[in-house]
Amino acid sequence: MPRPNFIGLRRELLHSGISPRHVYRAISELDEHFEDLVYAGLEDGRDRIVAERNAMDALGDLGAVSRAMRHQPELKGWAWRHPRLAMFVYPLACIAALPAVPVIAGVQHAPQIARWAICLLVGGFVTALMFLVLQLSITLT
């Protein structure tokens, strides 16, 4: 069944810095438009394959859609429009979010986190014990 390569278009647009909001909406609109064209073809009495082929022709080259979006700077995400500000804000946001990560992750992965935490504690205790024995042996000899 011939269908436009919306996945490729989505990837291309996201890689070129178009705001995800515009990318996902444009893809969903193109998909709906394609369905409308196919439906119109079927209503005209064409069989499905012909209707889909005609719909693809009518929709046009997706490369042209991509170029038209990439040539509009206002459709780019804010990080692409203000890269210096993004370089400052993103690391700060990540640092600010760090304390919340174990809490968020812990809700879903509580047993794994508990296992890892116990392993780390046991490992730390064994290491501390070894250092203590070593220190005592140095002191007493």
Place this chain on the structure above:
Amino acid sequence: MAQTNPPFMTGVPELLLLRLLEQQEMYGYQLVRSIRQVTDDAISLGEGVIYPALHGLERKGALKSRRKAVGGRTRVYYSLTRKGKQRLADLQQDWQRIQVGITSALEAPAHA
């Protein structure tokens, strides 16, 4: 059949979109059909490129969009803002000036 997006078409899709959306809110497919209808198929757009144009106009504040469920499907409807109305008035003025200029150039006797 009309050529799709010839070079002199710059600004024409924008003018048509704003003019059609001035009358009522529409979604992409409906707009393409309306453009065909009002221009008697003289202007044939690659239908997919209407969306970058709509998104660009929305970002510039000339249009606003809203999702609306119609017949079990969700459509994105576009309508004109106050800024869009002003932009349409400016474009219409520009277009009429160009039209007058071209008409007088075509009617004037050719110079050597």
